[in-house]
């Protein structure tokens with residue numbers, strides 16, 4: 001089975017970043033559709049990083065960190081959150 005590890009990391013980081021964003025901008029819509037749009041937009045701006053689910057989890061993380069930094073993910077997520085929050089599509 002193939003997993004896009006970028007998607008896994010975006011899912012993890014998204015919860016923290018959207019919480020922080022909603023605190024700063026209380027008008028941010030947090031409905032399911034906006035959340036999905038935000039994640040989709042961030043993922044479309046990031047390189048995919050497919051791994052086999054049989055690969056050891058430590059290897060996955062090392063490989064991932066080499067290809068895509070956490071900073072890159074954070075920037076993509078913040079941009080996506082701001083874009084969707086400015087013009088929600090729900």
Ligand SMILES: [Zn+2]
Pocket residue numbers: 029030031032033034035088089090
């Ligand atoms: Zn919404």
